[in-house]
Amino acid sequence: MGSDRKSKRTAYSSPSESEEKKSKDKHKSKRSKGEVNMDFQELSSDDYFAKNNEFATWLKEEKNVFFSDLLSESARELFAEFVKAWNRGKLESNYYEGIATAPRSSHNWKIKK
Template identity: 50%
Template sequence: MSSHKQERKHKRSKHEPISNDDYFVKSAEFRMWLKEEKDRYFNDLDAEKARHYFKKFVKAWNRDELEEKYYKGINSAQLSSSDNTGYKWSFAKKLDQHELDSVRDSVDTMTGGGRQQQRGGRRAQAVGPSRPPTTGYDQVEEEEREERERAERRAQRKAESKRKRDRREEYLDEVAPKETGREAQMAKKRALNAYHKRERSPDVELDESDLYGGGDDFKAA
């Protein structure tokens, strides 16, 4: 009888129900819910408290009490560091700008960006009626511009790949260390599987060694 009641209850729900076993799969949604609904930070909680609040999150989820954004799914990239901890790094924005500047400097080094910058003023003045195609100096200049754009795209993809690897490591540090011993290894594997399922982007390809580490990583653990 109780199973029939439970089945009817799930049919009334607009969304797929979850359980306490979805602790890792729904980690991103849980962290945002903690910050926005409970004014608490995931990294400030010990394992017992985190599980306690996750049970409340599961109940709210299954009762359709959450905002629609939680059911649509939240990528960990949507979470800022302030959603995980109350400590704010004053240099965070400066670090992002420094990373962007480093990418641009690398592109300049590969493509002779200094010369391109000097010639940019002359190109900017070429506004008005179209001119017939030219060769020689202008052709070389155009080829350098195209090469610069390609190099910048490559550098941006490389930086994005690094950010994704860093986010993966932060994700594992946030969820897996909550457990100990053999359970910690199993938790880390589950976290990796959940991350791999949620975070893969078609724009940045990550091979297995990037996602899981070397083949002997878990054996050595």
């Protein structure tokens, strides 16, 4: 009985490192709209904070929505859409190169210099 359990565990082993690498690498060169061909790291929902500038810029440019106008749940749902576009290589090259600042709100700050 104990040996049956071990064989079942090995039969359902996780993919090898080379299989996972192939899966991730397949997105590296896909681009549309004449975009620059470059390597990029695939994203997941865990990258919500790390790619917030890119996400906020995408929201404004593609959805005409400011990040600050969204509820948390809506932002997470839209981030999932952003991740899909990112991982398919459908975004402009500036997203993959990195964006330092992003539009956050429609508020016009009147700060004197």
